[in-house]
Amino acid sequence: MEEKIKELTEKLRYYSKKYYVDDAPEISDYEYDMMLRELSELERQYPQFKQQNSPTERIGGEALKEFAPVTHAVKMESLQDAFSEEELRAFDKKIKTVFPDVKYVVEYKIDGLSVELEYRNGIFIRGATRGDGITGEDITANLKTIKEIPLMIDPSIPYLLVRGEVYMPKRAFAELNKKREDENLPLFANPRNAAAGSLRQLDSKITASRNLKIFIFNIQASEGFDYENSHKKGLDRLKTLGFKVSPETRIFSDIDDIISEITRLGNSRSELPFDIDGAVIKVDDIEQRKVLGSTTKVPKWAIAFKYPPEQKETQITDIIVNVGRTGVLTPLAILTPVRIAGSTVGKATLHNIDFIKQKDIRIGDFVTVQKAGDIIPEIVKVNLKKRQQDSREFTMPERCPACGEKTYKDEDGPFVRCVNNVCPAQTIRNIIHFVSKDAMDIEGLG
Structure with missing residues (x-):
């Protein structure tokens, strides 16, 4: 029976990655649900054979009384905001006085809740909110309900700490608010508030019902994980491990091209299935980032251009x-x-x-x-x-x-x-x- 449970666990992990990360499902939802039900029943009968980070943990567990505090190994910094083209050009000019040949990565600024995920020897062991950047809250049980978060990755990687943005898709937000309106409950103001409220539920079963998703956008720290000193290559490697990384991530060196890209991304807002509130410009080279450093609040190697809401x-x-x-x-x-x-x-x-x-x-x-x-x-x-x-x-x-x-x-x-x-x-x-x-x-x- 131990082998049967192990086989089902591995199959479900594979099919989950194909569906939620690769967008290439190989079996129907019904077949997946039946396999998950079979595994859940076998784990109930033979709990001693349950695999670590089993796919059944995604449905939620016992409610918590409170969230435990977590001290971040690497500070989860916020970003400097820019609201004009002039501010972007000033940022670029300052960077190029130090690194004239700098390359930037431009990506969506997902409007959600920032979290970090910690892996030891390929196993997802802890997830936390950003909090004040130094201390957050342990929300591991809730994060395990998000199907796009791999519960296991390559076991040859001793340590990996990544940062991502948990969000609620627009359609899920509309459906949730419609349901709350029918039940005379207060409506969420926007998808970000809905995601934050859903992720900070003491009962992970509620979180599991809210259809949350995630994009990973940064490697905070690692051991035995080579990504050639490049943020973009790091994201590409994370994708091969089963992570859903920030989409539309491109490299530029010219500020005019960057401004054009920011405009292009902004013009696509209404067609996206998720909410964005800006675009982020980051130095790609990790060693250059270390030289540039940070202020007491924000990194000097990144800036976020904020889009105004269309009114x-x-x-x-x-x-x-x-x-x-x-x-x-x-x-x-x-x-x-x-x-x-x-x-x-x-x-x-x-x-x-x-x-x-x-x-x-x-x-x-x-x-x-x-x-x-x-x-x-x-x-x-x-x-x-x-x-x-x-x-x-x-x-x-x-x-x-x-x-x-x-x-x-x-x-x-x-x-x-x-x-x-x-x-x-x-x-x-x-x-x-x-x-x-x-x-x-x-x-x-x-």
Whole structure:
């Protein structure tokens, strides 16, 4: 039985890498799930034969009472920000006074939560948050639920410490917020907050359900891991070990080419399945990095160009009310259609009456709109200078717009709800939820 468990473990590790890292699945999800279930059952019956860092650990384990502190072996530094072309040119000029032939790597700045992963003799032994850069929190159990993190690599490598960015894909973010809205839970403001909140759950089963992903973007320290003194070659070698590394990583030496690349990456934001908030420029040569050194806060060999969120002004032509699965009434702003981040926006949720009062939103107002995480339209502010005399304040309806029954406001919250159990809007929402993948997961019905 020990050999059977070992064989299943190795097969699942292989198929997991093909699916999550190489994007080249060799078996169906169903076949993988059945193998995982078989392994889980065998480990339950024969716990003495369970392999270290088994694939079954990705489903989450017992809840923790708290996270233990971790002192980083290498300081997890933040980056100097740049918001203009002039700042980038000044950075390049300063570097080239020391190294005229310098080569830079340009890559996405993923908008997520920075973590470090530690491997000893090929085994993933610990993962931690950045914290203040010196001390973070041990979140190993939660990181093991992220399928793109290899639990084992080449055992001939004695020590490897890498840094990556955990993020939540845009689609997963939208689905999570929709689910939370249906359950009357506070919405996450953006994918970064959602990823951070998901990764810092004491119950790793919750983390496992959140569809988090990771890109590795730096080698912090290593022993017996040769990457020819090059950041880019280091990332390429990490990829061969099973890590998902930062995509679109390219080498440049000319600052004009770098600025063009940053513009190109920025223009692709709306088409990416993940959120970025900038592009990072790094010196490629590791020895040159050591010479350049760091300030007390940031490395002198890297800089992050930050993209501003795309915002547009449009007008609220009406405010309607939707009725959710649990009877909560949610106001929705109808907007003059405007194109933002690659798609046309004609609606934006107003969440609840408290949100409307806080921002003093009225029908007829001109408002600034952006997309949270480049996906969910949100109203940022009202242009009070353009407010017209015929603008109208909005009040929540006293009767449900779907069934006509009386509505009630929560005593301890901002929500107004319909309590009619046979409200048609609630019935339809409940049926949709019943067949969805969060409930019965009935395929072919939508």
